[in-house]
Amino acid sequence: MIKANDPTLHSWIQISPDSDFPIQNLPFGIFQTAEKDARMGVAIGSYVLDLCVLGQYNLFELIDIDPTIFHRPYLNDFIALGQPTWRAVRNRVSELLRTDNDEISGNSDLMHQCLIRMTEAEMLLPVKVGNYTDFYSSLEHATNVGQMFRDPEQPLLPNWRHIPIGYHGRASSIVVSGTDVYRPTGQTMGPEQQTPIFQPTNQLDFELEMAFIAGKDTPLGYPVPADAADEHIFGLVLLNDWSARDVQQWEYVPLGPFLSKSFATSISPWVVTLDALEPFRVKGPEQLPRPLPYLEFTGHRNYDIQLEVLLQPAESPEVTICQTNFRNMYWNMSQQLAHQTSNGCNLQVGDLYGSGTISGSEPGTFGSLLEITRQGKTPLTLPDGSQRSFLHDNDSVIVRGYAEKGGIRIGFGEVRGKVLPAI
Structure with missing residues (x-):
């Protein structure tokens, strides 16, 4: 299995060499737009990948996870699922964004729904901090x-x-x-x-x-x-x-x-x-x-x-x-x-x-x-x-x-x- 950190990986999304968010990163956050309420996203290049939409399209069906977990105002519920789940989701996102995968890139409607330019997204506090x-x-x-x-x-x-x-x-x-x-x-x-x-x-x-x-x-x-x-x-x-x-x-x-x-x-x-x-x-x-x-x-x-x-x-x-x-x-x-x-x-x-x-x-x-x-x-x-x-x-x-x-x-x-x- 190819690791998500593999330096040879490339994405079908055009990413600037000086971007903070290549396919090897894939950090998690919470965002909203004028049309979308607060939900989970992953940063990739100059885009936010909407995990809520991917869940609605059943792209995480091989992972034991309720897709509604991505439609929350904080990451806490997702984090509480544990390290194996974080890794499985990050690995799956990496797989979907690779040049040899067309599950998103081959579906223009899905691409339009799940990719949001960072300039159009408002980033929110990622976690509810208790302590x-x-x-x-x-x-x-x-x-x-x-x-x-x-x-x-x-x-x-x-x-x-x-x-x-x-x-x-x-x-x-x-x-x-x-x-x-x-x-x-x-x-x-x-x-x-x-x-x-x-x-x-x-x-x-x-x-x-x-x-x-x-x-x-x-x-x-x-x-x-x-x-x-x-x-x-x-x-x-x-x-x-x-x-x-x-x-x-x-x-x-x-x-x-x-x-x-x-x-x-x-x-x-x-x-x-x-x-x-x-x-x-x-x-x-x-x-x-x-x-x-x-x-x-x-x-x-x-x-x-x-x-x-x-x-x-x-x-x-x-x-x-x-x-x-x-x-x-x-x-x-x-x-x-x-x-x-x-x-x-x-x-x-x-x-x-x-x-x-x-x-x-x-x-x-x-x-x-x-x-x-x-x-x-x-x-x-x-x-x-x-x-x-x-x-x-x-x-x-x-x-x-x-x-x-x-x-x-x-x-x-x-x-x-x-x-x-x-x-």
């Missing part, structure tokens, strides 16, 4: 921040190399790419102030992250071993965890981020499966000291994914302000999941797990303005001559990412958000 955890897993980011706020010689807290640090975020304010974000208001305490004030944040920031989506429920009290994590992960999305740094600095002691993070978190609409990313697994950085046994794993658990952040001021073109890679994360997804469940915390399908800010150690690789501008002390100068210590109203932040090897590019599209003035 959201955000980790703090980049050694470089933790070091950069620690040097600014703590001892430059000892930037990491004593627990950092022993435990995947994380906190529980707000699931209700997770939004899909393209959703505008209002500047939050909160308490801040400046260095010259004697008492806090309540005002719109002056230090609105982005955080470049990846996130994985839980693909399996687990019972309360049962940990998931790191080596079993893959079967509990449906796929990955891009994530921008908007942050109000001045609010965060005042509120985070002693319990951590709260209102400085909960106002909005943006994710990309297409969920790229672990199967699609399998060719891009790489070894992660050496972990010293050796993690405790429950965090140990076998094989390669990091992924070689190129990431980019662009800033677009109002009425100005986009400009790249960060380029880095997901492969260098100190704590990987398997360890994060093992740690999340190590106390018996149960997983639910659709849970979202942010990687934490992804940064490198060199200028140009920092995944937040906090690091890029050294907390505003060295503002970023844009091509139009304007400067940014933190985000201005009407600025847009765009995050893009892809993995590429052997001429095959597996991309995530983008997550985009525009800052609107505080209400």
Whole structure:
């Protein structure tokens, strides 16, 4: 049987070489159009493939699946069917799109019904998120921040190399790419102030992250071993965890981020499966000291994914302000999941797990303005001559990412958000 990841596969759909969505990718998402209500789709080139229509034409009849599962407003019910079903559907979609298959390409009525140009589709939040955890897993980011706020010689807290640090975020304010974000208001305490004030944040920031989506429920009290994590992960999305740094600095002691993070978190609409990313697994950085046994794993658990952040001021073109890679994360997804469940915390399908800010150690690789501008002390100068210590109203932040090897590019599209003035 030919695997859906086979680099020799080609589709009868014309696909640009620089497309994020070749036949080897086939990510899942939820979309709607002026004529169609919310339903499942797969990205292929510059089109959305309507799985609901394919189900109506009985093109999944050899798979034990109710075709109405594709006519849902979220992916959760489909994900809950389990990894063998995800794989079977993705493999069948791959088969239908190959150059040697005419089940769709030979039926003009079916083609017209099931292929929608991306420009005509509105992408929706792919999953109903019940729980959201955000980790703090980049050694470089933790070091950069620690040097600014703590001892430059000892930037990491004593627990950092022993435990995947994380906190529980707000699931209700997770939004899909393209959703505008209002500047939050909160308490801040400046260095010259004697008492806090309540005002719109002056230090609105982005955080470049990846996130994985839980693909399996687990019972309360049962940990998931790191080596079993893959079967509990449906796929990955891009994530921008908007942050109000001045609010965060005042509120985070002693319990951590709260209102400085909960106002909005943006994710990309297409969920790229672990199967699609399998060719891009790489070894992660050496972990010293050796993690405790429950965090140990076998094989390669990091992924070689190129990431980019662009800033677009109002009425100005986009400009790249960060380029880095997901492969260098100190704590990987398997360890994060093992740690999340190590106390018996149960997983639910659709849970979202942010990687934490992804940064490198060199200028140009920092995944937040906090690091890029050294907390505003060295503002970023844009091509139009304007400067940014933190985000201005009407600025847009765009995050893009892809993995590429052997001429095959597996991309995530983008997550985009525009800052609107505080209400």
